[in-house]
Amino acid sequence: MLNLILRRFAIAIPTLLTLTIITYLLMHSAPGGPFTSERPLPPQVLANIEAKYGIDQPLYKQMWNYIVGVVTQFDFGPSFKYKDQTVNEIIARGLPVTLTYGVLSFLAAVLVGIPLGIFAAIRQNTAVDYFANAFAIVAQVLPNFVLGPLLILFFTLWLGWLPGGGWNGGYWPHLIMPVIALSTSYMASVTRIMRSSMLEVLRSNYIRTARAKGIPEHIVIIRHALRPAMLPVISYLGPVFVGMITGSFIVDSVFSTGGLGYYFVNAAFNRDYAVMLGVTLLLGALTIFFNLLVDLLYGVIDPQIRY
Amino acid sequence: MNPTMKAALFASAVAFASGPLLAAGTHPVTGEALADEQVFTYRVLDEHTSVDPQLVEDVSGSEIVRDLFEGLYNQDAQGNLVPGVALSHTTNDDKTVYTFTLRDNAKWSDGKAVTAGDFVYAWRRLADPNTASAYQWYMEVMGIKNAGPVMAGEMDPSELGVKAIDDTTLEVTLENSLPYFALTTTHTSTFPSPSWAVEAHGADWIKPENIVVNGAYTLTEHVPNERLVRERNPMYWDNADTILEKVVALVINDDSVALTRYMAGELDRTEIPSGQYPQLKESHPDETVVFPRLCSYYYMFNLRDDGPEALKDKRVRQALSYAIDRDIIVDNVLQGGQTAAYTFTPGATANFTVPAVDYSTMSQADRDAKAMELMAEAGADNLDVTLVYNTSEGHKKIAIAVSQMWKQKLGVNVTLENQEWKTFLDTRGQGTYEVARGGWCGDYNEASTFLDLVQSGSGYNDSKYASEQVDALLAAAKTSDNPQPNYTRVEEIIADDMPIIPIYHYAGNYMIKPDLKEWPIQNVEQNWYSKDLYKVAK
Numbered sequence: 001m002l003n004l005i006l007r008r009f010a011i012a013i014p015t016l017l018t019l020t021i022i023t024y025l026l027m028h029s030a031p032g033g034p035f036t037s038e039r040p041l042p043p044q045v046l047a048n049i050e051a052k053y054g055i056d057q058p059l060y061k062q063m064w065n066y067i068v069g070v071v072t073q074f075d076f077g078p079s080f081k082y083k084d085q086t087v088n089e090i091i092a093r094g095l096p097v098t099l100t101y102g103v104l105s106f107l108a109a110v111l112v113g114i115p116l117g118i119f120a121a122i123r124q125n126t127a128v129d130y131f132a133n134a135f136a137i138v139a140q141v142l143p144n145f146v147l148g149p150l151l152i153l154f155f156t157l158w159l160g161w162l163p164g165g166g167w168n169g170g171y172w173p174h175l176i177m178p179v180i181a182l183s184t185s186y187m188a189s190v191t192r193i194m195r196s197s198m199l200e201v202l203r204s205n206y207i208r209t210a211r212a213k214g215i216p217e218h219i220v221i222i223r224h225a226l227r228p229a230m231l232p233v234i235s236y237l238g239p240v241f242v243g244m245i246t247g248s249f250i251v252d253s254v255f256s257t258g259g260l261g262y263y264f265v266n267a268a269f270n271r272d273y274a275v276m277l278g279v280t281l282l283l284g285a286l287t288i289f290f291n292l293l294v295d296l297l298y299g300v301i302d303p304q305i306r307y
Numbered sequence: 308m309n310p311t312m313k314a315a316l317f318a319s320a321v322a323f324a325s326g327p328l329l330a331a332g333t334h335p336v337t338g339e340a341l342a343d344e345q346v347f348t349y350r351v352l353d354e355h356t357s358v359d360p361q362l363v364e365d366v367s368g369s370e371i372v373r374d375l376f377e378g379l380y381n382q383d384a385q386g387n388l389v390p391g392v393a394l395s396h397t398t399n400d401d402k403t404v405y406t407f408t409l410r411d412n413a414k415w416s417d418g419k420a421v422t423a424g425d426f427v428y429a430w431r432r433l434a435d436p437n438t439a440s441a442y443q444w445y446m447e448v449m450g451i452k453n454a455g456p457v458m459a460g461e462m463d464p465s466e467l468g469v470k471a472i473d474d475t476t477l478e479v480t481l482e483n484s485l486p487y488f489a490l491t492t493t494h495t496s497t498f499p500s501p502s503w504a505v506e507a508h509g510a511d512w513i514k515p516e517n518i519v520v521n522g523a524y525t526l527t528e529h530v531p532n533e534r535l536v537r538e539r540n541p542m543y544w545d546n547a548d549t550i551l552e553k554v555v556a557l558v559i560n561d562d563s564v565a566l567t568r569y570m571a572g573e574l575d576r577t578e579i580p581s582g583q584y585p586q587l588k589e590s591h592p593d594e595t596v597v598f599p600r601l602c603s604y605y606y607m608f609n610l611r612d613d614g615p616e617a618l619k620d621k622r623v624r625q626a627l628s629y630a631i632d633r634d635i636i637v638d639n640v641l642q643g644g645q646t647a648a649y650t651f652t653p654g655a656t657a658n659f660t661v662p663a664v665d666y667s668t669m670s671q672a673d674r675d676a677k678a679m680e681l682m683a684e685a686g687a688d689n690l691d692v693t694l695v696y697n698t699s700e701g702h703k704k705i706a707i708a709v710s711q712m713w714k715q716k717l718g719v720n721v722t723l724e725n726q727e728w729k730t731f732l733d734t735r736g737q738g739t740y741e742v743a744r745g746g747w748c749g750d751y752n753e754a755s756t757f758l759d760l761v762q763s764g765s766g767y768n769d770s771k772y773a774s775e776q777v778d779a780l781l782a783a784a785k786t787s788d789n790p791q792p793n794y795t796r797v798e799e800i801i802a803d804d805m806p807i808i809p810i811y812h813y814a815g816n817y818m819i820k821p822d823l824k825e826w827p828i829q830n831v832e833q834n835w836y837s838k839d840l841y842k843v844a845k
Contacts, residue, residue: 032729035441037364038746040736040766044436044459045443052439083357083364084513085531093531149564157571164568165559167533253560258532262560271729 001299005292012288017067019284020277024063027273034080034271053080055273066277076278081270087278090263094247095282098259100170102245105183109240113187114233117194121202121229122221132191139188148181148254165256178255182248186240194233201229231302238294245290246283334841335548342822342842345552349576350565354532354558359513360498361433364441367556369495374524374537374554374837376498379407379426379477380489382834384827386657386752388489392421392499392521393477402484409475413521414542415501421521423471425499431457431464432505433496442496448750449491452480484786487753493834494751523549523838532558537837550841566818575823575842579816581701584643593821597644598828599655601749602813603757604648606694606709607770610806611738614771615692618741622685624805625666627692627742629678630716631709632671633810640704643816648809650798651747652757655812655831659754662795664802675716682717693722696744697731705810706744735769745769745807752832754794755784761801772806 035041035049050056054065069075076087120132155177156164168174201207202225210220247261260279267276299305332341355368360376363369373381379393393407413421432438434446434457446454452468468480481488491497504512504519511517515526523545524537535556539549557573559565562580569577579587579595588595608618617623633647649667652659666674682688694710696702703725710721726734735743747767749756759765762781763773780797784790801807815833819826822842827835 030730031733036729036732036736037441038732040732041441042444042447042766045441048436048443048458048460049439049441052437078510081356082354082531083359083362084510084529090531149561149567152564152567152571156573157567160571164571164573165564166557167530252532254564256533256557256559258530258558262532269728 001296004295008288008292012285015288016281016284020067020281021063023277023280024059024066024273027268027271027276028059030268030271032271034273036271053078053274066274070281076281077274079272079275081267081272081275087274090275091260091278091282094258094260094263094279097167097170097257098247098261099245101175101178101182101251101257101259102247104175104179105186106237106241106244108179108183109186109190109244110237112183113190114194114230116187117191117233118198118221118226118229120191120195121198122217124199129195132195136188136192139184140192142184144181144185144248145250145254147184148177148250151177151180152254165254167257174255174257178251178257181254182244182251186244189236189240190233193236194229197232198225198229201225227301234294234298234301238291238297241294242287242290246286332844334550334843339824340844341550342844345550345842346555347551347553347576347823347837347840347842348555348557348574350559350569350574350578351556352558352560352562352578355535355556357513358518358526358529358535360495360500361429361438361440361442363495370835371526371535371537371556372495372498373522373834375518375520375522375526376495376500377413377421377522377543378495378498379409379492381836382493382827382830382832384825384829384839386827386830386832386834388493391493392426393492396489398488402486402488403481405479405481405488406472407477407479409477410544411475412544414544416518416520416525416540416542417501417504418542419501419503419519420474421499422474423477424474425501425521426477426497427469427471428502429498429500430469431467432500434458434467435464436460440496442494445491445494445496445750449488449497450481450483450485452482454482486786486788487751490751490753523836524554534558543838545838549838551837554837569818575820576826577818579643579818582642584816587818591818594818596815596817596819596826596828598815599644599646599653599831600813600815600833601653601655601752601756601831603651603653603747604645604705604810604813605651605745605747606808606810607735607743607745608806608808609738609740609743609770610773611771614738615741617685617687617690618692620685620687621804622681623687623690624808625803626678626681626685626687626717627713627719628805628808629666629669629674629681630712631808631810632712634671635712636705636708637811640708641701641811644814645811646814648811649802651760651801651807651809652754652794652798653749653812653831656749656754656757657752657831658791659794660791662798664799666802678717688718690717690719691722692719692741693724694742694744695724695726695731695734695740697728698725702744709810738769738771743769746813748813749832754790755781758784758794758797761797761806770806772804774800774804776800 035046055062078086116132120129123129152164155162162173162176166174207225210224247259249261249265251257252259252262263275264279334341351367355371356364357368358371358375360372363372377391379391380388381391383389392409392413394410396405396407398405409423415421433440434443434454443458453462453466456462457464457467470478472478501519508517515529518526520540523540523543525540527538528536537554539552565577566580568574608624637645637647649664650661654661694706696706706723710723713719713721734740758781760767761772761777763778777797777800780793784793822845824843825840
C-alpha cells in the first residue's frame with residue numbers, strides 16, 4: 001500500500017506540471033487578455049500594466065517564473081482583476097468554504113441516499129419504494145440552477161426561515177440551502193444505484209442460501225448483502241466526492257458563498273490568468289489526492305483488490 | 308426638598324437634557340422621524356476591483372471609494388459640483404491654471420490633516436508608470452501638464468503639472484485650456500491617498516486593518532465575493548451631518564436571486580432584472596425607480612478598408628439605421644424606461660441639447676419608405692450581414708428584433724452571432740466583424756465623453772470611422788466656452804454618415820425601499836454618496 005502511495009505521489013508532480021503548461025497555453029490562446037476592456041487602454045498604459053504583472057515577457061519565461069514562484073515561495077501571484085487580493089488570499093478564503101459545503105453535501109447525499117436505496121430495495125413495490133423512485137426522478141431532473149433560486153424563494157421569501165445567501169463564516173443557517181442545492185441530484189443517483197444494486201444482490205444465489213439456512217432477514221441484509229451491494233455505489237462516489245469538494249459555480253453564484261467554484265469559472269471569463277492557474281492547480285492537486293484516497297478505500301471494502 | 312420632589316426634578320432635568328438627543332431622531336432639515344437603525348444594505352453584481360482610489364476600475368468599486376475618500380469636489384443630488392475637500396477654485400484667463408482652496412478642517416481617519424500635498428501625491432501616483440493604473444490615462448483626459456511623458460516614463464512624476472503652494476492651496480497646470488476641468492475632479496482616481504499608509508503597507512494599505520481614509524466612512528470588513536462593510540468615520544469633517552451609520556455591499560451574482568432577497572427584506576436596493584420593470588411597477592409602485600443614464604446603446608459598422616464592401620455605401624448604412632423602429636425596441640422589447648436614440652449623446656448630458664437631426668423628426672413610416680428608397684438607389688438588394696453581440700439574453704432580444712426589421716423592410720439576411728465578452732471585444736478591436744453591438748457610458752458629464760468615440764484617433768473608435776471635419780470640430784470644442792454648436796454639427800454629420808446606429812439611451816432601474824431617502828435619481832452619472840442618504844422610521 002505504501003508503494004502505491006509513493007508511486008502516486010511520484011506521478012502527481014509531472015501531472016501537475018503538465019496541467020500548468022496546458023492551462024497556460026490554453027489561457028493564452030483564448031482571444032482577448034486580462035486587460036482587454038470595452039475602453040481599450042492606450043498602448044502606453046497597457047504596456048505599463050503588462051510590465052507590472054510580468055506578462056510582457058515571452059511565454060516560456062512567464063511560465064518558468066510562475067513555477068519558480070509557486071515551488072520556492074508558494075506564491076501564486078496577484079489577481080489581475082481583483083487588485084486588492086492575491087491568489088493566495090483568494091484560495092485561503094475560498095477553499096475552506098468550498099470544502100465545508102462540499103463535504104457536507106457529500107455526507108448528505110450518502111447518509112440519505114444509501115439508506116433510502118436499501119429500504120426501497122428490500123421493500124420493493126411498496127410505498128417506500130415508490131417514494132424513493134419518485135424522489136430520485138424529480139431530484140435528478142431538477143438542475144441546481146433552478147433548485148437554488150427555488151429554495152431561496154421558499155425558505156427566505158415565503159417562510160422567512162433562512163438567510164438568502166452569504167457565508168457568514170460558515171454559520172449553520174447559511175449552509176442549509178447550499179448543501180441541499182448541491183447534494184440533491186447526487187442523492188438521487190446514490191439512491192437509484194443503491195436500490196438497483198441491492199435488488200440484484202438480493203436475487204443472487206448466496207443470499208438464497210443464507211435465507212435457506214434460516215438466518216434472520218436483517219442479518220442477511222447487513223452481513224451478506226450490504227457489502228457487495230455497496231461496491232457500485234463506492235465507485236460512483238469516488239469521482240462525485242472530488243466533484244463536490246472542488247466546488248460549484250452554481251452554488252457560489254446563487255448563494256454568494258464565495259467559494260472557489262465561482263473563481264474557477266469567472267477567472268476564465270476575466271482572463272485572470274493567475275487566479276485561473278492557481279485554482280486549476282489546487283483543484284488538480286485535490287483531485288489527485290482524493291482519487292488516491294478513494295482507491296485505498298476500495299481495498300478496504302473489496303477484499304479481492306490487493307495493492 | 309423631599310425625596311419625591313428631588314426625583315421629579317431629576318426626571319425633568321433628564322428629560323430636558325435628553326431633549327436634543329431625541330431631536331437627533333429626526334432629520335435636522337426636513338424634520339422627518341429617522342429610523343433607529345441607520346444601516347443601508349445594497350446589492351452589487353460582482354466583487355469590486357479595488358478600493359484604492361488610483362487603482363479602482365469598476366463602478367461598484369468607485370461607489371465604495373466615494374464613501375471612503377473625498378476628492379476636491381463632490382456632486383449633489385442633481386450632479387452639480389459641491390465642495391468636497393476643496394472649498395472653491397479660481398482660474399487664470401485662458402483656463403490653463405486652476406488654483407483650488409482646500410478646507411483646513413478636513414482630516415484623515417488617523418487624525419492627520421488632509422493637505423494639498425496628499426492630492427499631489429495621489430495624482431503623481433496615478434500617472435506613475437510603476438503604479439500601473441488602468442486609469443492613468445485619466446490624467447490626460449484632465450489635460451494635466453506633462454501627463455503624457457510621465458505616463459511613458461520619460462519624465463519623473465514630480466514633473467507633473469500639479470503642486471502644493473501650501474497645505475490648503477493646490478495649483479494645477481494644464482497643457483491646454485479646459486473650461487470644464489473642475490468637473491473632472493469628481494472622478495475617484497483623482498481622490499487623495501495617504502502617502503504614509505501606502506508606503507508603510509504597500510499593496511496591503513487598503514486592508515481594513517491598515518486603511519487610512521478621509522471620507523465619511525471607513526472600511527471595517529471585507530469578505531471577498533461576499534460582503535464589504537463601511538462604517539462612520541468620526542474624523543470626517545462633516546461627520547455631524549452624516550446620518551447613515553453603516554453601509555453594507557453584498558455581492559449577489561444572480562439578478563433574480565437579488566430581487567428575491569430584496570423582497571425578503573435583506574436589501575434596501577437592487578437592480579430590476581431585465582424585462583421585469585412593468586410588472587414590478589404594477590405590484591410595487593412606490594419602490595420601483597427609473598431614471599435616465601449617461602449611456603448609449605448602438606450598433607457599429609466596420610468601416611475598415613478590408614471591411615464589407617456593401618457597408619461602405621453611406622446609403623446602405625442610413626437605410627439600415629432608418630429601418631430600425633426604436634420605439635418598438637424601447638416600448639416592447641426593453642420596457643424599462645429607456646429612450647429611443649437618434650443621436651449618440653444622450654439628452655441627459657449636462658449643457659447638451661439634442662439636435663433635431665433629420666431622421667429623428669420623421670415618422671417611422673417615412674423612415675421605412677426612405678430606407679427602402681435608399682437601398683434601391685444603392686442597389687443593395689439581397690444584402691447579407693452578420694451582426695455580432697456579446698452573449699446576453701438582453702442583447703439577443705434586441706438583435707432578433709432588429710434582424711426582423713431589416714429582413715421585412717429591406718430584405719436583408721442577417722446572421723446573428725454571439726460571442727463571449729473578451730472574445731467579442733477582441734473581434735471588435737481587431738475589426739473582424741461586419742456589424743457589432745456597442746454600449747458606452749460617459750466617463751464624465753460632458754458630450755465629449757461620447758463624441759470622442761467617432762474621432763479618427765480614438766482608441767474606442769471600433770468602427771474606424773474617420774472624418775477630418777468631425778476631428779476638427781471636436782478639437783475646437785475642447786477649448787471652447789460654448790461647444791454646443793460644434794457638438795450639434797458633429798451629431799448631424801454622424802446622422803448623415805451613419806458610422807454607428809444609435810438605438811437607445813439607457814435607463815437605470817432600481818428597486819429602492821421607500822424608507823431610504825435622497826437616492827440621487829436626478830444624478831445621471833449615478834455618483835451617490837452614502838453620507839447624503841438616510842432612513843426614515845417606517
